[in-house]
Amino acid sequence: MNRKGIAVVVALIGMTVILMLSLAMVQSALGNLKTGSDLLNRAQARQRAEAGVDHALAYLDGKTALSAPKTLSGQGYQVTLTPQNPQGDEIRIESQGQMGLARHTAVAVVRLQPVPAQAQNPLFGQGWISGGRITINGGVDLWGSRLHADQGYANLSGQIGVCDSSGQNCKNLNQVNPPPITGGQGVTDTQCNASGNNKVVCDGSAPKYKVCPVYQTPSDPNLTCLDAVTGRQVRWDQATRIRKPDVDAISKDRLGVRASSPYTDATTNRLCDVRFTSLDPGNAGELTQFLLSRGISGSFPQDVNQLLPLVLNALNGSGLRVCVQNNVTLPGGTSLGNVTFYVGGTFQVNGTVTLNGVSVAAGSGINLGDLQTTDSRFYTGGTLNLNNGATFRGDSTLASRQSLTFNGRADLLNNRALLVVSEGDITFNGRADTHAFLWAGGTITFNGTGAFIGGAVSLGGTIRNGGGQFYIQNSNALNSDLPNTETGTRPRPVVLSRR
Structure with a gap:
């Protein structure tokens, strides 16, 4: 081949x-x-x-x-x-x-x-509910709402009117049977001190109309009474009741950290998506490194006061969980949404700041200034302060382990209302027509005239000061941080x- x-x-x-x-x-x-x-x-x-x-x-x-x-x-x-x-x-x-x-x-x-x-525990939307005494100095109208005080009424001096939920068809207490003002049955050391037409709610020196105590323990451990919500005859400890607020527990349930130690808890439980020593205004190297990690490049300013707004803009809408060892200060004009802060020090707002869907746990304190916020939450183991210009909308929460004063306004949004929680006392100096829930381990004090729409639950008592007319309106609004209660059973x- x-x-x-x-x-x-x-x-x-x-x-x-x-x-x-x-x-x-x-x-x-x-x-x-x-x-x-x-x-x-x-x-x-x-x-x-x-x-x-x-x-x-x-x-x-x-x-x-x-x-x-x-x-x-x-x-x-x-x-x-x-x-x-x-x-x-x-x-x-x-x-x-x-x-x-x-x-x-x-x-x-x-x-x-x-x-x-x-x-949601229905006692939080019915009016003013107290485990102590209620004191009213001045006139009050109840718009579809009620008053309950386990230990009675220290003073009912002004005219109290009972109206429907829209403020119409108002009547004096002596024209309503029974009036929506009750005390705790079986509770010792009760008091009832009323004047004029208001005397109808007293039987001597004790409340005349009684239901199951909502917080106090009656002297008879086997007491049966009318449930304050359902009107059914039940054993007292099976009735609808309130409990002491626990801000650490509320914060942990919502954000996974205690309000008293958010930074430590977040780092221990590996909740941090990003860490800073501080954002007050912070460390230039840390701020620059964060911007680079978010794919932001270019010539960065050396001044940390100019770097911080760039960082906040990068955080806006990110959904990140931000751990800050020391303090956070948001400069005026900041607009921020969908971010969570775990702060070891204080969280502060300077000037007018807009927050939407922001959650904050700050161990040392929170200063909110003229904050404008929607569906946002703030928990602290320290003091919590805000100015008269602060406005809260929707499913928002202010919670402190210490006593606090509420100045500002709260508006309903999507049937959600602000919750203000203190393990101590709450002083309400809010603007008229505020829609909110108050929950205090101590005393709640209302000052001034106008309106309060929602519910106030206090363990230590409730006081209304000031002349002029004031009205309380019931509410069926919701807040995610309000306590729940069993409403029966359902086969499942x-x-x-x-x-």
């Missing part, structure tokens, strides 16, 4: 090898595609089967029993519910999910049983096993 023939044979062999390798690669790729498609179908079949189980759980919610087998269906799944006992309160759920040729079976066994239902499916 000559050289040309050998070359042709070698070329043919090479081409055959390359063709075989190519076919093998194509076959492998097709196999991988099929495998990937199969895996995707299996995953989707599993998801559909699990969706069928969730459908069954939703169907069983509120039911006490299932008397016969039941079939449910949805997109890509079919579910069979089978009673497992004569009572029909134990049920087997089998869900078949399908995607293409792939199938998956999900199984769960549930028991239908009563589960306690929770809702409790999962015993699921696979």
